[in-house]
Structure formats: C-alpha cells, structure tokens
Amino acid sequence: MTDNAGAVLSDDVARALSEGRPVVALESTIFSTLGLPAPANADALEVCKQAILDHGATPAVAAILDGRPHLGLSPDEEKRVLQGTRKVAERDLSVARAQGWDVGVTTVSATVALAHAAGISVFATGGIGGVHRGAELSGDISADLDAIANHPVITVCAGAKAFLDLPRTLEYLETAGVPVLGWRHDWFPAFYTRSSGLPIPHRVDDEQVVCDVLRYRARPTTGVLLTVPIPVEDEIPESRITAVLTAALAASTSAGVTGPAVTPYVLARIEKETDGQSIPANLALARNNAGIAARIAVALNS
Known part of the structure; x- marks a missing residue:
C-alpha cells in the first residue's frame, strides 16, 4: 500500500493507520553504519521497535x-538499511526518487516529512541536528530544525547532538516558533548527558x-x-564527554570534514575516545525515546 505522497507502507503500518491506531516513525540513519557500528546498529533497531510495541504502538522505520x-520495513529490507551508507535529508527525497537510489537512510528531516505525509504524528530519534559551532562563518545549520518547524509532528529526542552549538540551536527553534518541551525535566539534554546547563523553555x-x-x-x-534526558544510569559524566567532544571537533576541523559528514565523523571519534562507552549510551537513550514516543x-490516539 502507498500513502498520498507515494510512500510504500508495510502491511502493519498501513493497517494501524487505517484503523486509527498509534504509529511511531523512526529514522533509519541511526540504524545504518552511519549511526552505529555493526552489530550495535541492529541491536538499536530491535530495541527501539520492541519499545514501541511494548507500549502499544506500531513502529514505522x-x-x-x-x-x-x-514506512515500515520487512526483515530483508531492514538488512539493506543496516548496511546503508547514503544519507537522505528532506531536500534529497525527490532526488532519491528521480534517480532511483538503491538504499537511502533517512535523517530526521526526511523522516519527519515522510511521517507527516503518511499521517503519522509522532517520531522518535536519538538526537536532532542543529546549529553547528562556528555557524556564523560556515552557515552550517541542520535541515532537521527547518523540518521540525514546518511539519506538525511531535519529535521525541534526547536533545540535540552534544557537539553542536546548543544555545544557538535553542534560539533558532524559538525564532521558528517550535515549542520545546522537557519531559519531566527542567534542563535541555545534551544527548550523552542529562543536562546541557541550559534551561528548557x-x-x-x-x-x-x-x-x-x-x-x-x-x-x-x-x-x-519533546526532549527526554538519557536515563540516569546510562549517562556519560559531563567532565569526560566534554574533553572527548573537544578533541573530536578539533580532529574534524583538522581533517577538513564539513556539512553532513561531520556527524558520523564525530560520533566515530567519540566511540573511539570513550572506549565504546558511547554505544550503550546511544542504545539506552534511543530505546528510552522510542518508548516515550x-x-x-497512544495518548494522541485516545
């Protein structure tokens, strides 16, 4: 079955939507090798889907x-996504269709757009993109922010990626008119840590x-x-992650990494510098976000 925008809906997603039952969209970049190394990416996919099912909704990757x-994948299609290496942002959706891309893993912006077109109002991810450090010179601002501002979808996340300019990210969202909420928390989360030190609106x-x-x-x-802090037991101490982030950003600058390539580069460096501690933290926050989403x-459909 296809939706009004031509997206292919899996049988379970199509059935849930037609029956008015709750559905949660999931991006696929986090489940590809661009998001997490194998086999952690496959683990993340399974725990996020199960968390959604356990709370009475249908997952739609x-x-x-x-x-x-x-929206919604078969086991064979999931295997293709797990090996995906080509990102698809919202701007790329039409190009991917016109050029017949084999496998494209969706970012936050593309997933929010596809969810809205299909009538899905809730989306879960790990962390959103935002305003990059040094954006006053580079102009590097993630398309995620514009998509959230222009599609009526609730995005559930652990804040923005910690290596971004978080104060400017919040300012951008305010300018765009996006309500920013903290789930049972008073501070804007910083992905691996529960608080960035910035108060949530x-x-x-x-x-x-x-x-x-x-x-x-x-x-x-x-x-x-909707921002959800990482569970207390899975948080990486701020003192440790700050030093790692600084080193990772310096390495990306030295290597000349820019634009969409920054995120996978920095995440890989963080994994290396934390001796893999960032991977279970990623899994924990992604699972937690999926369950809350x-x-x-469920509440939205009640």
Whole structure:
C-alpha cells in the first residue's frame, strides 16, 4: 500500500493507520553504519521497535529503497538499511526518487516529512541536528530544525547532538516558533548527558499535555520538540564527554570534514575516545525515546 505522497507502507503500518491506531516513525540513519557500528546498529533497531510495541504502538522505520520511500520495513529490507551508507535529508527525497537510489537512510528531516505525509504524528530519534559551532562563518545549520518547524509532528529526542552549538540551536527553534518541551525535566539534554546547563523553555509531566501542545499550536504547520534526558544510569559524566567532544571537533576541523559528514565523523571519534562507552549510551537513550514516543502516540490516539 502507498500513502498520498507515494510512500510504500508495510502491511502493519498501513493497517494501524487505517484503523486509527498509534504509529511511531523512526529514522533509519541511526540504524545504518552511519549511526552505529555493526552489530550495535541492529541491536538499536530491535530495541527501539520492541519499545514501541511494548507500549502499544506500531513502529514505522523510514527509508528509501529502490527509489521509493518506505514506512515500515520487512526483515530483508531492514538488512539493506543496516548496511546503508547514503544519507537522505528532506531536500534529497525527490532526488532519491528521480534517480532511483538503491538504499537511502533517512535523517530526521526526511523522516519527519515522510511521517507527516503518511499521517503519522509522532517520531522518535536519538538526537536532532542543529546549529553547528562556528555557524556564523560556515552557515552550517541542520535541515532537521527547518523540518521540525514546518511539519506538525511531535519529535521525541534526547536533545540535540552534544557537539553542536546548543544555545544557538535553542534560539533558532524559538525564532521558528517550535515549542520545546522537557519531559519531566527542567534542563535541555545534551544527548550523552542529562543536562546541557541550559534551561528548557517548558517542562511537561504528562503525555496528554504534550498532545495538547501539538493540537493548540499557533501555526498549523509547526511541529513540537519533546526532549527526554538519557536515563540516569546510562549517562556519560559531563567532565569526560566534554574533553572527548573537544578533541573530536578539533580532529574534524583538522581533517577538513564539513556539512553532513561531520556527524558520523564525530560520533566515530567519540566511540573511539570513550572506549565504546558511547554505544550503550546511544542504545539506552534511543530505546528510552522510542518508548516515550509510543506513549505519546497512544495518548494522541485516545
């Protein structure tokens, strides 16, 4: 089955949508080799899907396969995604279709766009992109922010990637009119750590309130960002991750890495410098976000 935008829907996703049951979209970059090394990427896929199922919703992994956008994948299609090495942002969706890309793994921006077109209102990821450090010179601002601002979807994440300019990311979201919420937390998370030291604009403690924020949005196209801190037991101490991030960013600059290549490069460096500690942290926050997203989706459909 296909949706109105031509995306291929798996049988379980199509059935859930037609019956008005909750669905949670998932990006596929995090499950590819660009997000996590094997076999951790496959583990992440399974734990995120299971967390969504355990809370009464249907997972819908997004990807481009054989030039067609997909929401919901078969086991064979998942295997192709796990080996994916080509990112698809929102701007690339039409190109991927026109050129018939074999496998394209979707970023936050592409997944939010595909979810909206399919009528899926909740999306879970690890961390969003944002304003890069030095953006006043490079102009490097992730398309994730524009997509969240222009599609009425609730994005559930552990804040933005910790190596970004987090104060400017929050300023950008404010300018774009995106409500930024903290799930039972008063501080904007920094991915591996529970707090960036930046206060969250609005704390929420109840799923229904999150749903109502989306319903009562001032702009019909604006989405909502729900930030969820990494579980306490899985947090990497700030003192350690700060030094690692500084070294990783310096290495990326020295290597001349720019644009979309920065994220996988820096994440790989972080994994190396933390002796792999970043991988279980990634898995924990992704699973946690997926479960909370499912709870939000259930409340939205009640």
